[in-house]
Amino acid sequence: MPKSVNTIIERFNEKNIRLTPQRICVYQFLLENRIHPTVDTVYTHLKKSNPSLSKTTIYNTIDALSSAGLIRTIIANEGEARLDAYTDFHGHFFCEKCGLVTDFCLDGCSFPDQIDGFEMKTIEVRATGTCPNCR
Amino acid sequence: MPKSVNTIIERFNEKNIRLTPQRICVYQFLLENRIHPTVDTVYTHLKKSNPSLSKTTIYNTIDALSSAGLIRTIIANEGEARLDAYTDFHGHFFCEKCGLVTDFCLDGCSFPDQIDGFEMKTIEVRATGTCPNCR
DNA sequence: GTTCCTGCAAAAGCTTTGCAGAAGA
DNA sequence: TCTTCTGCAAAGCTTTTGCAGGAAC
Numbered sequence: 420m421p422k423s424v425n426t427i428i429e430r431f432n433e434k435n436i437r438l439t440p441q442r443i444c445v446y447q448f449l450l451e452n453r454i455h456p457t458v459d460t461v462y463t464h465l466k467k468s469n470p471s472l473s474k475t476t477i478y479n480t481i482d483a484l485s486s487a488g489l490i491r492t493i494i495a496n497e498g499e500a501r502l503d504a505y506t507d508f509h510g511h512f513f514c515e516k517c518g519l520v521t522d523f524c525l526d527g528c529s530f531p532d533q534i535d536g537f538e539m540k541t542i543e544v545r546a547t548g549t550c551p552n553c554r
Numbered sequence: 555m556p557k558s559v560n561t562i563i564e565r566f567n568e569k570n571i572r573l574t575p576q577r578i579c580v581y582q583f584l585l586e587n588r589i590h591p592t593v594d595t596v597y598t599h600l601k602k603s604n605p606s607l608s609k610t611t612i613y614n615t616i617d618a619l620s621s622a623g624l625i626r627t628i629i630a631n632e633g634e635a636r637l638d639a640y641t642d643f644h645g646h647f648f649c650e651k652c653g654l655v656t657d658f659c660l661d662g663c664s665f666p667d668q669i670d671g672f673e674m675k676t677i678e679v680r681a682t683g684t685c686p687n688c689r
Numbered sequence: 690g691t692t693c694c695t696g697c698a699a700a701a702g703c704t705t706t707g708c709a710g711a712a713g714a
Numbered sequence: 715t716c717t718t719c720t721g722c723a724a725a726g727c728t729t730t731t732g733c734a735g736g737a738a739c
Contacts, residue, residue, distance in 0.1 A: 437712095437713060437714075437717090437718060437719070438713070438714090439712075439713070439718095439719065439720080441719085441720075442719090457703095458703080458704085459703085471720090471721075472720090472721085473720065473721040473722070474703095474704090474721090475704095475705085475706095475720075475721055475722075476719080476720055476721065478704065478705075479719070479720075479721095480719095483719095494629045494630075494631060494633055495629075496629060498629060498633045498634075498635070498702095498703080498728080498729080499633075499702090499703065500633070500703085500704085510666070512669060512672055512674075515675070521672075523666065523669050523672075524666075525665075525666070527664070528663070528664050528665050528666065529662075529663050529664045530663050530679065531645070531658065531659075531660070531663065531681075534647060534658050534681070536685075536686035536689075537647055537656075537658075537681075537683055537684065537685055537686060538683045538684040538689055539647075539681050539682075539683040540650070540681075540682050540683040540684075541681065541682045541683070542679065542680070542681045542682075543679070543680045543681075543682075544665065544677065544678070544679055544680075545677070545678045545679075545680065546666075546669070546672075546674050546675075546676065546677045546678075547674075547675050547676045547677075547678075548672055548673045548674040548675040548676070549672065549673040549675075550671075550672055551671035551672060554671075554673055572692090572693065572694070572737095572738060572739075573738070573739090574693095574694065574695080574737075574738075575737095576694085576695075577694090592728095593728080593729085594728085606695090606696075607695090607696085608695065608696040608697070609696090609728095609729090610695075610696055610697080610729095610730085610731095611694080611695055611696065613728095613729065613730075614694070614695075614696095615694095618694095633703080633704085633727095633728080634727090634728070635728085635729085
């Protein structure tokens with residue numbers, strides 16, 4: 420069994436998430452493909468090796484994993500959800516031409532860590548423009 | 555004629571946008587109600603004084619005004635578009651409980667103004683959490 | 690007069706819901 | 715065994731599209 424699957428099982432157990440093959444596949448795909456895929460991309464890829472897989476299951480899995488804090492969803496400008504299994508602090512760059520989503524580093528940047536009266540949970544930095552390939 | 559409508563007419567002329575009553579209403583509503591309304595909110599409000607108004611026209615107007623740079627759309631976490639007629643640099647705080655969207659100041663904060671290889675056009679800072687009323 | 694806009698209806702696309710059978714613990 | 719998940723079909727919502735009539739310029 421590949422090491423990564425053991426890691427996944429550990430994390431699911433830590434978070435008290437029920438282990439199912441579908442959830443493992445989805446999470447593994449996100450960990451190994453750091454491309455901020457759409458729901459449909461995940462579905463299309465995993466459907467190949469698991470023809471009975473349903474899109475509803477992808478959505479259910481997203482709910483479970485993001486409630487547990489293992490993944491997060493970012494909304495692309497088209498209003499379509501994109502998935503990210505890396506929850507460390509980084510920015511997202513959206514290419515307006517090809518739709519590519521790329522991480523970028525936010526080390527050395529500063530942000531308000533508090534706004535008076537508000538309880539801040541997450542902060543996200545999004546940039547749009549044109550990626551190197553499209554220029 | 556109120557001063558604000560003259561300002562709107564000037565801006566439309568500057569941007570070479572055709573003047574229609576519907577567009578003026580939408581833009582005026584956004585300037586006077588800094589609440590980051592959804593498309594439906596704008597539609598419902600303006601429909602009262604203009605019963606024949608269509609949602610398609612709201613969408614067409616959003617296209618025209620945002621292409622001209624007069625407004626911008628921000629995607630709430632639910633995937634619904636919200637409108638902002640203030641294009642100066644500020645952050646957006648989304649309350650997870652009531653859905654309120656509030657501006658917050660980004661003075662004194664620092665961001666990457668360039669990412670190598672990428673042509674950056676816009677940058678947006680989004681925070682989520684709980685607003686004062688919901689705490 | 691020409692161009693562009695409005696508004697209706699229908700379609701498209703992503704996501705959610707209800708539910709019966711199946712699988713995890 | 716009990717709880718929870720999967721997957722199908724259908725519904726829900728926001729947004730887009732096609733088009734005829736109408737308004738802006």
